[in-house]
Amino acid sequence: MFENLSERLSGVFDRLTKQGALSEDDVKTALREVRVALLEADVSLPVARDFVKAVQEQATGQAVTKSITPGQQVVKIVHDALIDVLKGEGEPGALKIDNPPAPILMVGLQGGGKTTTTAKLAKRLKEREGKRVLMASLDVNRPAAMEQLAILGQQIGVDTLPIVKGEDPVAITKRAKTQAGLGGYDVYMLDTAGRLSIDEELMQQVEAVRDVVTPRETLLVVDGLTGQDAVHTAENFDERIGISGVVLTRMDGDGRGGAALSMRAVTGKPIKFVGLGEKMDALETFEPERIAGRILGMGDIVALVEKAQETIEAEQAERMMKRMAKGQFNMNDLKMQLEQMIKMGGMQGMMGMMPGMGKMAKQVEDAGLDDKMLKQQIALIQSMTKKERANPQLLQASRKKRIAKGAGMEVSDLNKLMKMHRQMSDMMKKMGKMGKGGMLKQAMKGMMGKGGMDPAAMAQGMDPKALEAAAKQMGGKNPFGGGGMQLPPGLSGFGKKK
């Protein structure tokens, strides 16, 4: 069943033989399976529905990567979207506990793991952040609960507020506040009474306690195995008390962790920690990746997909390099380069990272070259037929008009693009011929590290001396070194209305 989501998706896609891009129908079919999987993982229905809808919009039209199945690709898209939802703002696991003594209020249902989590967190703050912590139990209904906290405190070497029989929770809270101030504690943690379900009297009690101390953090402790109930609990506590974060316990069990997703979607509050056992060390910072993998039941697929994409990019780059060395730099290659540029943060971003490119970055800026322009150039190339892309010199005036119109641009823009392509392809040819193996090869080796062009590696791959020498051979015009690369004249003013 659940573990087989990827198999289920592969099955769905094996029946479809579409290539190229994920069609709306493909994605719909796959996402039906994903929705079932989410529900099985205890994600609430409205949350699953909204999530799937958002993913559908994102996935439709994505290019299919050939070395993985479309099913796996959808899983990857779903996985990334899950992480987006699960990720809260700010650093995971960080607590606002400056300005000592900082009060932390622990709330939750009975048996959810509140007392255990209070002690685990106190230990963590003491050991990892060197904080002096005081713990106090406010559970006047169950003396055993107070004892439990005192015993845990002894175990982990953290102080607990002495138990005074007959005191009410507000009185204990005031005593804890005073004691924390006098005793020089950094943090004091208030472990409120558990309740079997949301009950008015106990809620009022927690409100009264909250108003005495104004907690820096109010952490809701919920049992991750209770699934949808946990979400109702969170909604209720947030409405009445106002929570700042969630701790999901019993994530060492075999629950699917769907509650985490629903909780994030419904309350918008960050999940800060997860409890992974009964031992005092079994508390970890919440990691969206782990839960996402768990909800989908297949962490390895994502790694596989990422690897496949990397390989494909590297293969493409290698093929391009071989063609370029032979002077075959066609419009498809140019398009690929433009796309890479956008991926790397646009031309300016890319040049900013490369030594000696400062001057050109300025030229780029002055010429008004930005992502929009790169996209316009890509649109022009996309309007060409396969044949034209391979052989742009074939383009007749009438076709040029049609292509420019198709991309919403002027013929002059297309001419500029073609000029740029010609210049680049001439340069590639010259560089390809130079030296044995060619300096192009050397430069490209740097550029095409793993999976595409890495600007840092690119800069490293280009030995300035080799570039200088190459430039001399090319007739004195230094393509990269010296005063920096000159912009091909065709590039400036692209897309600008005359």
Ligand SMILES: Nc1nc2c(ncn2[C@@H]2O[C@H](COP(=O)(O)OP(=O)(O)OP(=O)(O)O)[C@@H](O)[C@H]2O)c(=O)[nH]1
């Ligand atoms: N496996 C596992 N057990 C846990 C975890 N957290 C807590 N527990 C266990 O759950 C049980 C209940 O935990 P408590 O801390 O007593 O729960 P509580 O919410 O404080 O309950 P009340 O004090 O009755 O309100 C204990 O036996 C804990 O050891 C966890 O992350 N994993």
